[in-house]
Amino acid sequence: MTGQVLSRGWRLLMAQGLALAVGLAASLPLPVRAQSGETLALRDVTLSGRGFRLAAEAIDIAGSSAPRASLEAAVRSGDPDALIDRLGQLGASSVSFTNMRVERTEGGPRAFLGFARLQLTGLSAGRIRQAQGTDGQFGSGPAQPARFATFSANELDAAFLVRLIGGAAQPSDTARPVLRSAVLERLDASPGTGMRVSARRASLSDLRLMPGARAGDFGILGAVEISDIRLATPPRTGQTEPNEIRVKALVIGADRPSPDDVPTRYRARLDEVTVPLRETDTTPSIRNIRALGLDALVVSAALEGSWSPAARELKLERLGVDLPGLGAIAIAGLIANVAPEVFTEIPSAANARWNEAQVRTLSVTIRDNGLFERVVARDARATSRPVPDVRAAFARQASSVVQRMMETVPNRTVPDALMRFVSDPKALTIAVTAKPGASLPLSALLARGGMATLTDRFDITATNR
Numbered sequence: 459m460t461g462q463v464l465s466r467g468w469r470l471l472m473a474q475g476l477a478l479a480v481g482l483a484a485s486l487p488l489p490v491r492a493q494s495g496e497t498l499a500l501r502d503v504t505l506s507g508r509g510f511r512l513a514a515e516a517i518d519i520a521g522s523s524a525p526r527a528s529l530e531a532a533v534r535s536g537d538p539d540a541l542i543d544r545l546g547q548l549g550a551s552s553v554s555f556t557n558m559r560v561e562r563t564e565g566g567p568r569a570f571l572g573f574a575r576l577q578l579t580g581l582s583a584g585r586i587r588q589a590q591g592t593d594g595q596f597g598s599g600p601a602q603p604a605r606f607a608t609f610s611a612n613e614l615d616a617a618f619l620v621r622l623i624g625g626a627a628q629p630s631d632t633a634r635p636v637l638r639s640a641v642l643e644r645l646d647a648s649p650g651t652g653m654r655v656s657a658r659r660a661s662l663s664d665l666r667l668m669p670g671a672r673a674g675d676f677g678i679l680g681a682v683e684i685s686d687i688r689l690a691t692p693p694r695t696g697q698t699e700p701n702e703i704r705v706k707a708l709v710i711g712a713d714r715p716s717p718d719d720v721p722t723r724y725r726a727r728l729d730e731v732t733v734p735l736r737e738t739d740t741t742p743s744i745r746n747i748r749a750l751g752l753d754a755l756v757v758s759a760a761l762e763g764s765w766s767p768a769a770r771e772l773k774l775e776r777l778g779v780d781l782p783g784l785g786a787i788a789i790a791g792l793i794a795n796v797a798p799e800v801f802t803e804i805p806s807a808a809n810a811r812w813n814e815a816q817v818r819t820l821s822v823t824i825r826d827n828g829l830f831e832r833v834v835a836r837d838a839r840a841t842s843r844p845v846p847d848v849r850a851a852f853a854r855q856a857s858s859v860v861q862r863m864m865e866t867v868p869n870r871t872v873p874d875a876l877m878r879f880v881s882d883p884k885a886l887t888i889a890v891t892a893k894p895g896a897s898l899p900l901s902a903l904l905a906r907g908g909m910a911t912l913t914d915r916f917d918i919t920a921t922n923r
């Protein structure tokens with residue numbers, strides 16, 4: 459799915475682990491039926507469900523509404539579906555786990571989730587109002603487990619997730635909310651090859667499973683944000699120092715669904731990716747960038763847009779890259795006749811519907827925020843020439859190139875703006891707008907030579923600032 463399917467990793471692992479913990483706890487053979495205010499304590503518990511196993515040093519259940527007879531029947535039956543049915547009927551004011559671990563035993567690579575302490579409150583009809591955990595870890599496959607200090611979540615549909623994971627849930631015709639929000643604090647992981655990753659905070663909001671979701675094939679709607687990421691990498695060949703890449707924030711989202719469960723807001727952002735440029739690094743590309751007067755390369759990138767179901771228009775608010783102190787490029791536009799299938803179908807079918815889209819407006823803005831002057835200063839130092847002479851030589855060379863490329867273009871709007879930009883780099887915006895009543899197919903516009911064949915259908919402007 460385009461823009462709407464988030465990666466499956468840790469975002470579902472938390473929800474799955476909580477759901478399984480509650481499901482397995484729901485099948486415990488309690489000695490009596492708990493009354494209001496009574497707490498039932500169980501020690502050294504080990505239980506198995508459909509493809510999963512739970513072990514806990516202690517489980518304390520307060521205010522459970524589960525009768526003893528039905529619980530015992532669920533356990534004796536040996537039927538995983540009985541456990542799942544039991545979960546849908548469980549009610550309790552709270553369930554607390556001490557040194558708890560849930561792990562997958564079949565149906566995929568090793569995966570587990572554990573907490574030193576986990577408390578679930580407000581359990582009713584298979585739903586959890588709130589969850590709070592400390593000293594947690596999770597992992598999948600052969601990699602070392604990731605660790606985190608605290609975890610909190612709100613409004614989790616545990617019963618549905620257990621059914622889905624166990625293969626007992628029927629695919630829904632509509633998106634199903636399964637988690638309102640979740641937050642992990644102080645994550646730390648070692649994915650291998652000497653790399654280490656940490657993050658101050660990771661949050662997930664408004665998680666929904668899309669129509670037709672099945673076990674192992676989750677279409678997911680929601681948003682994830684990870685802040686203050688640090689990626690420590692080992693020294694490269696021939697280098698003596700490790701490097702640490704920092705990311706202020708990573709944001710991925712596809713949410714605000716329409717009545718037909720199609721996301722109407724899309725975004726993907728990388729904020730302030732900082733790559734140190736060490737003086738001792740002899741890599742040619744690093745040395746060239748350092749020669750521009752930079753000790754670190756900082757990059758931000760973003761894709762933000764929204765889709766209107768009523769108008770069937772996709773507004774591309776921003777698609778661009780920004781390098782502070784150097785320059786930026788950004789694309790924006792409005793595309794009409796965008797069917798919902800471009801977001802919900804498999805790529806081949808979605809691409810076919812994209813071919814029906816029509817461009818209303820499309821613009822690209824290039825901004826110089828110091829790159830030109832840094833290049834001039836670098837070459838002036840390297841050649842021992844005066845800065846004004848180098849600047850003038852660069853301007854002449856660039857103007858000559860643009861003139862040769864554009865000499866056969868009859869409309870001088872763009873060539874003249876390009877000439878002004880290369881002579882005095884500041885900002886250049888080129889915009890294409892469909893003429894009234896004209897059809898401007900997106901597929902044709904993006905094809906090689908497409909603009910030349912459609913010049914009678916659009917107006918083009920170019921401005922310098």
